[in-house]
Amino acid sequence: MLSPKSLDRNDGLIVNSTSSVFKQDGIIALPDFIFDNDALIFNSNPFSKITIVHKPTQKKYLSVAFKNYPFLGIWSKNSTSPYICIEPWHGITDYENHNKELTEKEGIIKLTPKETFSCNFTIEILN
Numbered sequence: 641m642l643s644p645k646s647l648d649r650n651d652g653l654i655v656n657s658t659s660s661v662f663k664q665d666g667i668i669a670l671p672d673f674i675f676d677n678d679a680l681i682f683n684s685n686p687f688s689k690i691t692i693v694h695k696p697t698q699k700k701y702l703s704v705a706f707k708n709y710p711f712l713g714i715w716s717k718n719s720t721s722p723y724i725c726i727e728p729w730h731g732i733t734d735y736e737n738h739n740k741e742l743t744e745k746e747g748i749i750k751l752t753p754k755e756t757f758s759c760n761f762t763i764e765i766l767n
Contacts, residue, residue: 643662644682646658646659646681646682646683647679647732648677649677649681651765653733653734653735654681654732654733654735654736655739656736658701659764663702668680670716670724675715675717675718675719678703679712679713680713680715682713684710685728685729685731687712688705688706688707688714689704690714690726691703691704691766692726694726699765702763702765703766704726704761704762704764705762705764706761710747711729711732711747711759712726712727713732714726714727728745728759728761730749731748731749732746734746735755
């Protein structure tokens with residue numbers, strides 16, 4: 641299986657290239673600089689669950705489980721922030737060459753009047 645790649649960005653907009661972030665199947669190291677160029681964005685989202693594991697002790701801290709989300713974002717404000725966000729997404733930022741037409745935005749969900757849409761995910765804090 642090929643490792644999923646994160647979409648690259650320039651000035652906040654997605655460009656037509658990707659980056660490998662996996663050191664081995666299913667494992668991303670999170671060095672301080674990994675979010676220097678903003679979020680890791682996976683499209684199409686191959687994941688259904690993400691678990692944060694402390695590498696030296698193998699202790700599991702947190703899991704986020706989700707299904708049917710086309711995108712996944714993993715981000716932090718900067719290298720000194722004490723948190724990491726794991727967010728299943730239905731939409732992403734625009735590509736560099738996007739025409740800025742909202743109805744043509746990638747991932748947009750169009751509903752007819754009175755139509756509803758719902759989705760869910762679970763967060764589990766592990767001991």
